[in-house]
Amino acid sequence: MDIRRDETALVVVDMQNGFCHADGSVDAIGLPAARLQPAVEPCARLVNAARAAGVPVIFTRYVFRKDYADGGVMVDELIPDLKNGRCLMAGTWDIEVVDELGQSDSDYVIDKNRPSSFYATDLETLLHGLGIRDLVVCGVTTNCCVETTVRDASQRDYHVFVAQDAVAEYEDDRHAAALKSMGMLFARLVDVSDVLEVWQ
Secondary structure (H helix, E strand, C coil), X not given: CCXXXXXXXXXXXXXXXXXXXXXXXXXXXXXCHHHCHHHHHHHHHHHHHHHHHCCCEEEEEECECCCCCCCHHHHHHHCCHHHHCCCCECCCHHHCECHHXXXXXXXXXXXXCCCCCCCCCCHHHHXXXXXXXXXXXXXXXXXXXXXXXXXXXXXXXXEEEEEEEEEECCCHHHHHHHHHXXXXXXXXXXXXXXXXXXHC
């Protein structure tokens, strides 16, 4: 597989204040934004390059209803602090894309309440409408929403490229394991520089 401009979209996973800003709600419940912030600058470079090359930019955001009725097992049992801490609540600053990525009116936004960007969203319909066959994926977190999205994309026969220096995770071992897993069967691992070389 080769990275292309045509029929390609950039999918930026969950680069939002709640996860990536020091004042975000997820940091407040003990999952440090500092661990994810290294992904901000390389994601911004990809976003800027995509826009300049005419490649669609798709932001995903993890968003819960204010009553968390859509949170499921994750907020009810696995990580109840998400609900108790009022994390990632619809209509709040927490869900907005970090300022460094400069979300614009030309970008697309997919809100979700599960790790996969495909589950119960209109992402696939959007990709079909845009004529997209290839995805460059970046964002957070490597082992959760990035990997789940990548696996789902691969199983739908998209050509997936993971910008391995533009993803981040709370723990180094899970970051490394996720990259190894994705690179084995679900995606091609690339660097931001590889993508920029094609898009610029």
